[in-house]
Amino acid sequence: MHPVNPPARLLMGPGPITADPRVLRALSTPLVGQYDPWMTSAMNDTQELYRGVFGTANEATVLVDGTSRAGIEAVLVSLLAPGDRVLVPVFGRFGHLLAEIAGRAGAEVHTIETAWGQVFTPTAIEDAIVRVRPKVLAIVQGDTSTTMNQPLDELGAICERHGVLFYTDATATVGGNPLEVDAWGIDAVSAGLQKCLGGPSGSAPVTVSPRATAVLDERRSVEAGIREPGDDVADEPIRSNYLDLAMILDYWGPRRLNHHTEAASMLYAANECARILLDEGVEQAIARHELAGRAMLQGVQALGLGVFGDVAHKMHNVVAVEIPSDVVGDQVRASMLDDHGIEIGTSFGPLHGKVWRIGTMGYNARKDTVVTTLAALEHALRRAGHAVPHGGGVDAALDLYRDSTVSGAPVGVPA
Amino acid sequence: MHPVNPPARLLMGPGPITADPRVLRALSTPLVGQYDPWMTSAMNDTQELYRGVFGTANEATVLVDGTSRAGIEAVLVSLLAPGDRVLVPVFGRFGHLLAEIAGRAGAEVHTIETAWGQVFTPTAIEDAIVRVRPKVLAIVQGDTSTTMNQPLDELGAICERHGVLFYTDATATVGGNPLEVDAWGIDAVSAGLQKCLGGPSGSAPVTVSPRATAVLDERRSVEAGIREPGDDVADEPIRSNYLDLAMILDYWGPRRLNHHTEAASMLYAANECARILLDEGVEQAIARHELAGRAMLQGVQALGLGVFGDVAHKMHNVVAVEIPSDVVGDQVRASMLDDHGIEIGTSFGPLHGKVWRIGTMGYNARKDTVVTTLAALEHALRRAGHAVPHGGGVDAALDLYRDSTVSGAPVGVPA
Structure with missing residues (x-):
């Protein structure tokens, strides 16, 4: 062993x-x-x-x-x-x-x-x-x-x-x-x-x-x-x-x-x-999560995907993305994991099989992780047979980061 | 911070x-x-x-x-x-x-x-x-x-x-x-x-x-x-x-x-x-603990210290050493920690203030840790005013290790 x-x-x-x-x-x-x-x-x-x-x-x-x-x-x-x-x-x-x-x-x-x-x-x-x-x-x-x-x-x-x-x-x-x-x-x-x-x-x-x-x-x-x-x-x-x-x-x-x-x-x-x-500052960390969460939200929306729930009240750090009816959710998740090395979440109870949960939190509330995940999701969806706009998710996220004054990375991590 | x-x-x-x-x-x-x-x-x-x-x-x-x-x-x-x-x-x-x-x-x-x-x-x-x-x-x-x-x-x-x-x-x-x-x-x-x-x-x-x-x-x-x-x-x-x-x-x-x-x-x-x-083998690990425990026991006894309890039934990996009446137990422990960087244990309930507990276990069931601890204890006791035989504890332990066929260190650790 x-x-x-x-x-x-x-x-x-x-x-x-x-x-x-x-x-x-x-x-x-x-x-x-x-x-x-x-x-x-x-x-x-x-x-x-x-x-x-x-x-x-x-x-x-x-x-x-x-x-x-x-x-x-x-x-x-x-x-x-x-x-x-x-x-x-x-x-x-x-x-x-x-x-x-x-x-x-x-x-x-x-x-x-x-x-x-x-x-x-x-x-x-x-x-x-x-x-x-x-x-x-x-x-x-x-x-x-x-x-x-x-x-x-x-x-x-x-x-x-x-x-x-x-x-x-x-x-x-x-x-x-x-x-x-x-x-x-x-x-x-x-x-x-x-x-x-x-x-x-x-x-x-x-x-x-x-x-x-x-x-x-x-x-x-x-x-x-x-x-x-x-x-x-x-x-x-x-x-x-x-x-x-x-x-x-x-x-x-x-x-x-x-x-x-x-x-x-x-x-x-x-x-x-x-x-x-505390080195980053709690307010700055929250702003970083807000930005990463908004970038992921706008990114999946730019891929044409729906979002579950009262978005005005969602946490900054996680979004529930509606699984398109023409794909099997677990197959796309498996492709994300096996082909791209990226884990996204399944769901419990009434949402099981209906949404993926994608997190942007802690060390992973960063520009590069958001963009990498959106790029992978675009490719995984397309290979599963679901039509998505080319580059739409990545562009939406990058545009948001470009126009923001908030750091795209935690303190001490190169942005 | x-x-x-x-x-x-x-x-x-x-x-x-x-x-x-x-x-x-x-x-x-x-x-x-x-x-x-x-x-x-x-x-x-x-x-x-x-x-x-x-x-x-x-x-x-x-x-x-x-x-x-x-x-x-x-x-x-x-x-x-x-x-x-x-x-x-x-x-x-x-x-x-x-x-x-x-x-x-x-x-x-x-x-x-x-x-x-x-x-x-x-x-x-x-x-x-x-x-x-x-x-x-x-x-x-x-x-x-x-x-x-x-x-x-x-x-x-x-x-x-x-x-x-x-x-x-x-x-x-x-x-x-x-x-x-x-x-x-x-x-x-x-x-x-x-x-x-x-x-x-x-x-x-x-x-x-x-x-x-x-x-x-x-x-x-x-x-x-x-x-x-x-x-x-x-x-x-x-x-x-x-x-x-x-x-x-x-x-x-x-x-x-x-x-x-x-x-x-x-x-x-x-x-x-x-x-x-399991790489070492459970039996071999137990033998190593038995040897380290015996070396520590014989070492403290060779320093003239008493041992508490029914020694025939003690665990291999810890010994309760009676604190000599002419020293304050916590002062000797502090000297071990502050001067030698070695922690030995105090005791609970009816044994509080009466014995130190010295462990020889896991990664620390080794010849060098036993010997280092006995040498430090000898010096700490002497500086506290308690007469102990020069080198007696270390010699007793080293003699035991010399005559044993059991390894004095865990598997993968230089003996």
Whole structure:
């Protein structure tokens, strides 16, 4: 058996995407012990970097050692005691996931749904809050299954008015779309590295407001084996040990109470993702994603392809392209992968077989990746027998980049 | 803010230890998509490698995307429904952890305890099984808090006799001490990379027998959002989504049902850890750990230091060294770290302040690391005011290596 040696791939799906080489290099940094003064200092630095990423002053800003889904479950199982009511507005697959995870945590789950390709109005959410009276509002910001970006900026005030904790999963959006945790009054956010942050899956940055931390404080239960006299012991502890945010915060906080053994390599990656983003500047990174997303959108439209959903509310970093009726979607995807080395995404549930999802995010929110993908798509469609305008997609994208003042590449990457 | 740049450290504590440079390089391998044919093939290869590591034919051999603790919780929350009885023999901190995790999963937890530094007889465990009649026996193989290695080879037959599922956590032992999953009749094993496998924390190899898989099959509940007609839906699903082993097996299995986004970088690391181990040969790797552990044991004894616990039952890869009464343990540890760049471990609970834990495992189960650590310890002790024989530890270790036919370094590393 030889060491892993993957084929060269340009990952232009809904994530994971091609990681920034700087993040890959950070992954191979040598290990140090988890209580080494350098390591605890690196953990503190990483917390501070993610405060910048999230736009928050929350002390409780940490990494959960798992994929984005681990971050979601850590927030929900830690905030929701069995029987607590949670409201989940569902506008795609990941809304269903939040509901599922909350249900497994024993919460009383209430959902409202809107059609795939749409988002909710603040009024619709407030009406449901008034009716359900939940402890927590749980909603994804961006749902890659539909490409929609739910506006969150008015929800914090609504939640505050009704005494509701406001949680969002920003895995698909953070770093490529506006997210202002403190300004928008969000109490808890979970994320991942594998989308606009340009890293690998496997680390989930999480931030929690003082108001939500107070809920965690009430549920804290220090585990047997390291408990000291006077430590909290709950009659009904949080249902998970690994994803107990109160204990994770004690591990990252000044007490440094032993919990898991920090996944140092993923910490290094998370640190580098945030460092690169803040070096570029969050606003500039968002502008770069907006430009790449618009170029891809106009490019596929110039190829004569339709686009799914309420485009005014789509995320910058992913577009759902309608599969022409005269081609088989998976054959074109296979041609993109096998002949061009480019991955684009398939779809879930009601959109399965109907749209491709093409991502422009993180390290791959660049002019050359957009253009390369559009050129390949043009050729793959034509070889599949679907007529497309010669060069239309590439020209539309290049014209847009030519007329823009925004950089076509991440900071430190030649544009 | 600069990229992470840790100080040079030789990690000779109870883990994590210095990772093999080949594993660090594997971490920086470029990403591919999670359903790329190459990726699913790499996942299959990794499963096969871990069957070799564990000594099993179990089809259900996968990685859980989290630290070792995530693997423990995945097994316990998935096998134990609320109210199920579990027996946990506790001989150190990690026994308490298994009990804690099982309790949070809603199980009825029964423990038996033995003094720190001792292991259980098979008879003591069988007596408790007869009394408790548990669904699951959950026991750690090696508990780094005490350095003890619980003999497991007779427990499988006992469990089979009484219709009990036999689960062990082998994080501290696998790759450095005998572990024969099928031959010993073990139904579920969890592990981690950061000990004898020479990798970073953050991926938990798990294997599950057909008998235990049948229990998971009964509890399977495919999540809303990707569920198809005819799919299993449980009234009381496994309490965790992220750590639901039935769903994790569906993701790794032929259906490839979407669950988390595989942490590809950690998969690459896990793959490389196993590849290196099997290239060396499990028996040879265990012999190398046995030799390094004996050299460290005889070395500290030749420095006149006492060793804690029932040494006949200690793991090969870690020794608990009694701190002489005329030195302050943390001062000597600090001197080892600051002056020599070597990390040795402190201790938990009843052993806190009484012993140092010195590890010789994975990439660091080598002649040069043992000798370097003994030389540094000799100097650090002398500078702290404790009289030690000149060169005694180093000589004892080198004499042992000189007279041994076992390699003093991992395969592919100059001895």
